Amino acid sequence: MSKRTLPRLLQTPAVLLLLVWMLVPLGMTLYFSFIRYVLNSLRRPEWTTPSLSNWRGFGNYEFVLKSKDFILAIQNSLLIVCSILFLTVILGVLIAVLINRAFPGRGFVRVLLISPFFVMPAVNAVLWINMILDPVLGLQGIAVGGINDLVDGLRNAPLIGWFFSLWPELEPISFRATQTSALAVIIMVTWQWTPFAILIFMTSLQSEDQQQKEAAVLDGASAWSQFRFLTLPHLGRPIAIVVMIQAIFHLSLYAEIEIVSRGNGNKNLPYLIGEFANNNIGAASATGIFAVILANIVAIFLLRMIGKTLME
Amino acid sequence: MGRISLENVTKTFGTVEVIPPLNLTIEDGEFAVFVGPSGCGKSTLLRLIAGLEETTSGRILIDDQDMTEVPPSKRGLAMVFQSYALYPHMTVRKNIAFPMRMAGIDEAEQEKRINAAAAALNLTDYLERKPGQLSGGQRQRVAIGRAIVRDPSAFLFDEPLSNLDAALRVGMRIEISEMHNRMATTMIYVTHDQVEAMTMADKIVVLQAGVIEQVGSPLDLYHRPRNKFVAGFIGSPTMNFITGEEATKRGADTIGIRPEHTEVSTTEGMWKGTVGVAEHLGSDTFIHVHDTGLAETFTVRISGDIAVRHGDTVYLTPQPDQIHKFGADGLRIE
Ligand SMILES: Nc1ncnc2c1ncn2[C@@H]1O[C@H](COP(=O)(O)OP(=O)(O)OP(=O)(O)O)[C@@H](O)[C@H]1O
Ligand SMILES: [Mg+2]
Numbered sequence: 001m002s003k004r005t006l007p008r009l010l011q012t013p014a015v016l017l018l019l020v021w022m023l024v025p026l027g028m029t030l031y032f033s034f035i036r037y038v039l040n041s042l043r044r045p046e047w048t049t050p051s052l053s054n055w056r057g058f059g060n061y062e063f064v065l066k067s068k069d070f071i072l073a074i075q076n077s078l079l080i081v082c083s084i085l086f087l088t089v090i091l092g093v094l095i096a097v098l099i100n101r102a103f104p105g106r107g108f109v110r111v112l113l114i115s116p117f118f119v120m121p122a123v124n125a126v127l128w129i130n131m132i133l134d135p136v137l138g139l140q141g142i143a144v145g146g147i148n149d150l151v152d153g154l155r156n157a158p159l160i161g162w163f164f165s166l167w168p169e170l171e172p173i174s175f176r177a178t179q180t181s182a183l184a185v186i187i188m189v190t191w192q193w194t195p196f197a198i199l200i201f202m203t204s205l206q207s208e209d210q211q212q213k214e215a216a217v218l219d220g221a222s223a224w225s226q227f228r229f230l231t232l233p234h235l236g237r238p239i240a241i242v243v244m245i246q247a248i249f250h251l252s253l254y255a256e257i258e259i260v261s262r263g264n265g266n267k268n269l270p271y272l273i274g275e276f277a278n279n280n281i282g283a284a285s286a287t288g289i290f291a292v293i294l295a296n297i298v299a300i301f302l303l304r305m306i307g308k309t310l311m312e
Numbered sequence: 313m314g315r316i317s318l319e320n321v322t323k324t325f326g327t328v329e330v331i332p333p334l335n336l337t338i339e340d341g342e343f344a345v346f347v348g349p350s351g352c353g354k355s356t357l358l359r360l361i362a363g364l365e366e367t368t369s370g371r372i373l374i375d376d377q378d379m380t381e382v383p384p385s386k387r388g389l390a391m392v393f394q395s396y397a398l399y400p401h402m403t404v405r406k407n408i409a410f411p412m413r414m415a416g417i418d419e420a421e422q423e424k425r426i427n428a429a430a431a432a433l434n435l436t437d438y439l440e441r442k443p444g445q446l447s448g449g450q451r452q453r454v455a456i457g458r459a460i461v462r463d464p465s466a467f468l469f470d471e472p473l474s475n476l477d478a479a480l481r482v483g484m485r486i487e488i489s490e491m492h493n494r495m496a497t498t499m500i501y502v503t504h505d506q507v508e509a510m511t512m513a514d515k516i517v518v519l520q521a522g523v524i525e526q527v528g529s530p531l532d533l534y535h536r537p538r539n540k541f542v543a544g545f546i547g548s549p550t551m552n553f554i555t556g557e558e559a560t561k562r563g564a565d566t567i568g569i570r571p572e573h574t575e576v577s578t579t580e581g582m583w584k585g586t587v588g589v590a591e592h593l594g595s596d597t598f599i600h601v602h603d604t605g606l607a608e609t610f611t612v613r614i615s616g617d618i619a620v621r622h623g624d625t626v627y628l629t630p631q632p633d634q635i636h637k638f639g640a641d642g643l644r645i646e
Pocket of ligand 1: 325330348349351353354355357
């Protein structure tokens with residue numbers, strides 16, 4: 001036995017396990033995506049058991065591509081993921097920089113800031129859609145109502161009344177509606193995941209070299225220049241990590257979409273898979289393969305972009 | 313121009329007074345070195361001058377202008393840090409360009425100054441590298457380059473060579489001295505290495521616990537230390553202090569004799585002792601002598617070699633005109 005054989009042999013079980021772990025689900029998805037396979041069919045009972053004799057070729061893919069929700073699901077997947085990434089990274093960097101300075105009660109503020117991350121996604125969605133975003137009973141409805149009442153009162157005031165009478169009555173936004181349900185999901189997930197970004201960025205900021213900052217101060221760098229030329233490049237890697245991890249998580253959002261609008265006007269690929277999987281496993285599997293492809297494209301694209309802009 | 317004066321400057325951190333009221337003037341073009349034991353406030357003093365720390369009270373004048381409240385970037389000073397403090401994501405070129413970029417100097421001028429600095433510091437081949445790809449000495453030169461291009465009225469160095477190995481340190485020491493001769497700009501240099509202090513300084517400022525013990529030229533400090541602290545701090549190996557009968561005989565509380573001002577003989581002399589350790593350096597020999605009845609060990613330094621070994625008996629004779637006398641208050645007696 002050569003020197004290399006033994007270590008290889010010892011590694012084999014782990015490698016095999018990982019391969020099986022990855023390849024079996026992927027293989028089954030691929031297999032199902034090329035056959036006719038439904039859970040329930042009175043007309044064609046033979047389709048209810050997976051078998052090669054039900055081979056459909058790219059039929060499932062065609063079916064998915066032509067289904068009316070597919071383009072919407074792709075668009076929405078991208079819209080939701082990109083918006084959340086954009087917002088969490090910006091908010092995360094801003095808040096992390098803000099609370100990186102010493103101030104009284106900093107420890108407490110940090111705990112508060114991290115806490116949204118420990119709320120379950122479904123609970124988070126229920127809280128936001130019912131208690132905050134609801135146009136009548138939620139904070140939004142109350143706030144809009146309050147502003148309207150205030151403006152109403154000021155309309156009759158002397159001198160400035162004419163100015164306020166020009167103001168329109170504000171309408172609360174219904175976030176369960178077709179046009180806005182994706183927005184609601186973006187808001188609530190951003191709220192939940194910004195703490196994750198803050199946590200990672202804060203850790204990284206603590207390791208920033210203070211003498212570099214002092215050197216920059218002496219070199220005449222303003223606070224903005226220090227942020228732009230020292231802090232942001234320093235955060236390049238953590239930003240890449242936050243973006244990658246979040247992209248993986250948010251491409252598979254489900255609970256929020258289900259709770260906000262039951263997919264009404266707002267579907268992403270996982271939600272579409274869920275809908276197909278009510279009966280048509282073949283189409284669901286084909287959608288799954290599309291999701292895998294989309295995830296890879298997104299990952300490559302994001303990594304390139306971050307690498308270019310931040311690492312100079 | 314770069315005349316720096318401190319008037320009654322104090323600094324307290326919380327309740328700890330690190331710098332008690334301190335007055336000091338550094339003339340234009342002077343190479344001033346701050347030395348002192350660790351924690352005596354050298355860095356703090358330098359940072360006060362740079363403006364990185366706020367003074368608790370007192371005034372800092374640069375060219376007779378009150379700079380106490382002026383932000384660091386407007387003081388016209390450049391600082392070189394012990395850790396180099398290079399910007400790790402920028403190339404050497406961008407590092408050196410950074411202060412000029414912040415000052416809004418046009419590209420052509422930037423380019424000219426970068427090339428001049430790079431040529432002077434042997435950095436031309438490394439301009440496109442990142443700091444992480446440079447050796448310690450090269451990084452140090454980049455940090456100096458970044459300071460030079462600003463054309464400051466004074467340079468501040470905080471132990472710039474202490475992260476370098478011994479050979480490189482000697483080389484950089486000479487480079488910085490040459491740079492000072494060439495540019496004739498005021499330089500303030502913090503170190504706890506007294507060889508650096510002695511060889512580079514026009515003026516040495518010896519600090520202890522934030523208090524200036526003595527200000528003077530290197531040889532001034534060597535020949536006429538104002539008190540016991542300075543006498544013990546300047547010179548290597550350190551001065552031998554003798555108390556008791558030998559001191560009172562000479563009208564002092566303590567007398568100090570430098571190792572190099574003692575003659576050694578194997579046959580006759582004023583004081584008798586046994587050799588503890590003899591360190592043969594070739595050019596010099598340091599002999600640590602015990603059992604003299606004067607002090608625990610008495611160190612002598614003779615040039616050249618002498619054939620003595622551990623346990624041998626030797627006789628020591630101080631050069632009579634090189635005995636420093638100190639009173640009970642630690643101050644020098646003439
Ligand atoms: N930010 C600070 N807060 C509280 N105390 C400080 C601070 N900075 C320095 N000190 C104290 O001030 C004293 C002088 O520190 P300083 O860094 O000036 O010493 P130093 O002479 O440069 O020493 P070294 O040779 O070790 O660098 C030390 O006792 C240190 O503990
Ligand atoms: Mg220091």
